[in-house]
Amino acid sequence: MSASVALADYAREHAQVHAVRTTVFVEGQGVPAGLERDALDPLSTHVLARDSDGTPVGTARLTPERRIGRMAVLESHRGRGIGEAMLAALVAHARAEGWPEVGLHAQLHALPFYARAGFVPCGPVFTEAGILHRHMVRRLPGASPVEDVDAAAAVVVALAGHARRGLGIYSRALDPGLLDRRDVVDALRRFATRPGRCQVRVLLQDAGSPQREDAPLLALAQRLPSVFEFRQTSDPVDDRYPSAYVFNDTGGALFRPLGQRFEGEGGIEAGHVARRLAHAFDPVWERSRPCTELRALG
Structure with a gap:
């Protein structure tokens, strides 16, 4: 991985967090700008990934609802393990907080990425910001319910x-x-x-x-x-x-x-x-x- 990942100080680094998210979600995926930010941002734990020169290239957050989200890596830096490192950092933080599990809303194309990290799909497919998603859960530790073949496959892959x-x-x-x-x-x-x-x-x-x-x-x-x-x-x-x-x-x-x-x-x-x-x-x-x-x- 050619980037470092660390917890962010949202009050001081919010502009850098949102610059990455705007590039990925608003410009790249067409998510309305009004939906990209919400009231949970100041209350959440954020991580920032920085390139060797200090430029922010990735970000993600963990909300008080125990949900990982806003996972974003600039296209030029994908495939380098940055997403995996940010996900691991937030899971480690949730574990340190003593949370029994952590969840996320995964875009359908990203299900394999989260499955490799131990997240198990649950519940029906739904639409969020115009994009199809599915809820996923990882126990910290423990076994998660497996509801269907996609969930079973996710566990075997992990x-x-x-x-x-x-x-x-x-x-x-x-x-x-x-x-x-x-x-x-x-x-x-x-x-x-x-x-x-x-x-x-x-x-x-x-x-x-x-x-x-x-x-x-x-x-x-x-x-x-x-x-x-x-x-x-x-x-x-x-x-x-x-x-x-x-x-x-x-x-x-x-x-x-x-x-x-x-x-x-x-x-x-x-x-x-x-x-x-x-x-x-x-x-x-x-x-x-x-x-x-x-x-x-x-």
């Missing part, structure tokens, strides 16, 4: 991004509609191809269906056989297990009580859920058979 070396997946047949989504497969690809030794253990009840349906995750695994390992349950008790889940080695988890549905709970700071799932996963893994038939490229 789990892959925040894993250190290991991921565990328990699924009936690679969860069509979830584990074959492009954003999910791309997140698992990024994890599997990062430097260092990584491992993805996938425990299936039905290994034949993904093979017959050319599941995208299976194709990825066949290109990276040193990272992905598949096993199929062989104990009748395990075959009747109704749930599905994903967990990583840094305390993140997604648990869906009914594997054929996407509702459940999850997050990147769900340590108690992750420990419970890992404890249940390991003995089933040990007594299940390796799926050597899934390793060969077609």
